[in-house]
Amino acid sequence: MKARIIVTPKKAVVDPQGKTVQNALEHMGYQGVKAVHVGKYLEIELESTDRETARRQLEEAAHKFLSNPVIEDYKLEIVD
Amino acid sequence: MKARIIVTPKKAVVDPQGKTVQNALEHMGYQGVKAVHVGKYLEIELESTDRETARRQLEEAAHKFLSNPVIEDYKLEIVD
Numbered sequence: 001m002k003a004r005i006i007v008t009p010k011k012a013v014v015d016p017q018g019k020t021v022q023n024a025l026e027h028m029g030y031q032g033v034k035a036v037h038v039g040k041y042l043e044i045e046l047e048s049t050d051r052e053t054a055r056r057q058l059e060e061a062a063h064k065f066l067s068n069p070v071i072e073d074y075k076l077e078i079v080d
Numbered sequence: 081m082k083a084r085i086i087v088t089p090k091k092a093v094v095d096p097q098g099k100t101v102q103n104a105l106e107h108m109g110y111q112g113v114k115a116v117h118v119g120k121y122l123e124i125e126l127e128s129t130d131r132e133t134a135r136r137q138l139e140e141a142a143h144k145f146l147s148n149p150v151i152e153d154y155k156l157e158i159v160d
Contacts, residue, residue: 006121021122021146028145030137032127039121041086042101047112057110065108066101 001046003058004077007067008039042066051078081126083138084157087147088119122146131158 009015017038025033067074089095097118105113147154
């Protein structure tokens with residue numbers, strides 16, 4: 001089983017990395033970029049096939065130490 | 081229109097960040113983690129509504145400077 005976690009800065013938080021990429025895209029000639037948000041992507045391969053337990057454990061891990069809940073949001077997705 | 085780019089290390093490339101997260105998960109008591117891959121997540125908001133042009137331009141940008149094609153793969157997705 002595989003899980004994906006995407007961690008992004010909260011909308012209200014300044015995202016300097018995203019701003020940098022946005023400026024870079026403009027300088028490279030790509031017009032019409034309204035905003036860029038940069039986050040982390042984690043792909044976790046699990047031995048277990050119990051989706052419910054996996055989701056519960058990963059929700060906990062994502063909240064506790066894979067993201068910083070003060071400034072970041074995360075999205076957890078269990079795939080196949 | 082919105083686009084998502086996920087940049088991950090190629091499978092053959094050592095992923096020390098992923099290994100660190102895997103070890104951390106094990107130390108925190110989460111058993112059965114086979115592997116962790118850590119990558120970058122980019123969400124790009126575009127003014128244009130022309131999916132084909134956007135895809136072509138972002139493919140180029142992703143290949144040229146949002147990823148390092150020698151050691152990284154990327155996946156581009158145009159959403160709504």
